Amino acid sequence: MAVTFQQLVDHVITNAQFRHEFEKNPVAAAESYGVHMTEPLKHALQKLDINGIKQVAIQMQGPAQFT
Amino acid sequence: MKNDFPRHEVRAAVAAIHEKLREGCSEQVAERVCAWMDTLSPSGQAPDYFLQPSMFPMLLVPAWMSESVDVWDGRFQSELVYSSVNAYYSIRLLDNVMDGHETCEKELLPLSAFFHAEFQGVYERYFDASHPFWSSFRSLWLQTADAVVREAQLATMDAQSFREIAANKLSAAKIPLIAVHHHLGGQTDLAQWLLFCDELAAWWQFLDDLMDWYLDDQRGACTYFLSEAERRRGREETRLRWVLREGFEWGVETLEQWREALQRSAHTLHSDDALNFLDERGAMVMQEARRLLPGMQAFEEVALAMDKETLEV
Numbered sequence: 001m002a003v004t005f006q007q008l009v010d011h012v013i014t015n016a017q018f019r020h021e022f023e024k025n026p027v028a029a030a031e032s033y034g035v036h037m038t039e040p041l042k043h044a045l046q047k048l049d050i051n052g053i054k055q056v057a058i059q060m061q062g063p064a065q066f067t
Numbered sequence: 068m069k070n071d072f073p074r075h076e077v078r079a080a081v082a083a084i085h086e087k088l089r090e091g092c093s094e095q096v097a098e099r100v101c102a103w104m105d106t107l108s109p110s111g112q113a114p115d116y117f118l119q120p121s122m123f124p125m126l127l128v129p130a131w132m133s134e135s136v137d138v139w140d141g142r143f144q145s146e147l148v149y150s151s152v153n154a155y156y157s158i159r160l161l162d163n164v165m166d167g168h169e170t171c172e173k174e175l176l177p178l179s180a181f182f183h184a185e186f187q188g189v190y191e192r193y194f195d196a197s198h199p200f201w202s203s204f205r206s207l208w209l210q211t212a213d214a215v216v217r218e219a220q221l222a223t224m225d226a227q228s229f230r231e232i233a234a235n236k237l238s239a240a241k242i243p244l245i246a247v248h249h250h251l252g253g254q255t256d257l258a259q260w261l262l263f264c265d266e267l268a269a270w271w272q273f274l275d276d277l278m279d280w281y282l283d284d285q286r287g288a289c290t291y292f293l294s295e296a297e298r299r300r301g302r303e304e305t306r307l308r309w310v311l312r313e314g315f316e317w318g319v320e321t322l323e324q325w326r327e328a329l330q331r332s333a334h335t336l337h338s339d340d341a342l343n344f345l346d347e348r349g350a351m352v353m354q355e356a357r358r359l360l361p362g363m364q365a366f367e368e369v370a371l372a373m374d375k376e377t378l379e380v
Binding site: 004005006008009013035038040041043044045048049051052053054055056057059060061062 | 278279281282305307308358359361362363364365366368369370371372373374375
């Protein structure tokens with residue numbers, strides 16, 4: 001079964017332990033979740049803006065900080 | 068208007084609610100309601116909830132309206148705060164049950180009658196039964212209920228239905244404006260202030276939709292932002308991908324356009340307080356957007372890399 005981007009994002013947002021692992025090592029965390037690691041994906045994950053991801057994940061999991 | 072308005076007034080209102088509950092209810096029920104009020108606030112202190120920058124300024128708009136004609140009746144404004152805090156709790160009890168967010172609200176629902184009586188009781192001290200205030204009161208209170216019921220039945224929302232529902236869902240916030248207008252002898256531009264309140268309600272509701280879009284999507288809620296996501300996304304694109312690609316930025320730009328229109332209205336109303344509020348909130352939204360956009364872009368880069376190959380578990 002294909003792991004979709006939506007599933008990966010949902011897992012990052014809803015699973016605090018996984019998010020912590022993803023923030024430390026996104027390539028290993030994505031692989032452990034079952035994502036098939038391609039070279040383009042590995043490259044994208046290695047240069048990932050981890051702080052940016054963290055900010056979005058915190059905002060998405062709510063409750064919203066601003067509203 | 069004092070710089071820290073309505074900090075003191077909100078604390079006094081919550082203290083008065085606590086006191087009345089403890090006087091009139093069994094200790095067990097009073098403590099449960101007071102605890103519920105506290106749990107709504109991120110700080111665990113009920114008054115702080117109403118002082119959050121994210122709160123719709125239902126306590127401030129009546130004060131801005133009064134200040135726009137250089138009149139300040141602190142006692143009256145304090146009573147309006149008490150009324151509106153009670154109205155909020157009355158509505159929130161019902162909303163949490165309707166939205167499925169309830170923790171203990173179902174058991175506390177009968178207390179909605181107490182909050183309603185306190186909300187309405189303030190106006191009974193100022194306007195007798197034959198005063199025209201009451202026809203506006205009934206109309207706006209019913210509009211609020213009507214909009215909430217209509218929203219719950221919607222499967223999708225366009226710009227027009229959003230304006231109707233978002234504005235009308237907050238119609239109760241216009242009741243204290245009607246009260247200010249009559250209390251000051253009709254010297255305020257009521258029609259313009261009501262229009263401003265509707266525009267502000269739409270802006271605030273859209274900000275809420277934008278910031279809560281992921282949770283709304285997860286629980287299957289119908290919002291204008293998610294309806295636009297459905298309309299604007301590519302045929303194979305998910306709502307998540309649309310938000311990351313362009314939707315969040317579209318939302319921020321839309322908010323900014325609406326805020327500029329609100330500023331023009333605030334100028335017309337000669338309200339420096341409203342203008343300052345809009346400046347502050349506009350800056351906060353832009354700061355939030357700058358904080359979130361790099362992460363949205365980072366997620367989008369991962370998505371593009373995952374697009375390049377079908378992935379197997």
